Amino acid sequence: xxxxxxxxxxxxxxxxxxxxxxxxxxxxxxxxxxxxxxxxxxxxxxxxxxxxxxxxxxxxxxxxxxxxxxxxxxxxxxxxxxxxxxxxxxxxxxxxxxxxxxxxxxxxxxxxxxxxxxxxxxxxxxxxxxxxxx
Numbered sequence: 001x002x003x004x005x006x007x008x009x010x011x012x013x014x015x016x017x018x019x020x021x022x023x024x025x026x027x028x029x030x031x032x033x034x035x036x037x038x039x040x041x042x043x044x045x046x047x048x049x050x051x052x053x054x055x056x057x058x059x060x061x062x063x064x065x066x067x068x069x070x071x072x073x074x075x076x077x078x079x080x081x082x083x084x085x086x087x088x089x090x091x092x093x094x095x096x097x098x099x100x101x102x103x104x105x106x107x108x109x110x111x112x113x114x115x116x117x118x119x120x121x122x123x124x125x126x127x128x129x130x131x132x133x134x
Contacts, residue, residue, distance in 0.1 A: 002075060002084030002107055004043075004050040023078050024050055030074050034067045041071060054086060072105060072112055080110040087117065 004024070020028075024043060031041045039056025052075060058064045068086075075082050086105040102117035 001054075002052040002082050002086070004052055004075070004079045004082050026078065027052070027074065030071065034071070036064050036067065039064055052082075052084075060092065072107065076107060076110055076112050083108040089120075 004027075028043060031043070034041060036056060036058075038058045039054070041052065041054045044051045044053055054068070054071070056064055056068070068088075072086065084107050086107070087102055088105070089100075089102050091100045101121040102119075104115050104117045106113045106115060
């Protein structure tokens, strides 16, 4: 989840469509171009603030990865005050740490850094056993 602006906006939650910023409208247009079979991205208005919620469970990297990269790049360039994290798991990607790692995209102050997740990586032995339940 990404908070698109840290400053509360004065928005009537029952009539917010007329008061969206141009940047939020453009982001909605970008999201509408994505055709994810196993995921979604949506903008939510909670407590007067716009949040971007991204969820996906593709079984292999396809267009979703490209779409995600473009979406994050768009948020970073158009919402300089946005912040949040996006967790990704890719069991097919090998790193110096091994296979099956979670990476975290940390979005803050107009930048996005990708770091290794310290809590769930490496999947084996942190989350799963090597013998898979035997």
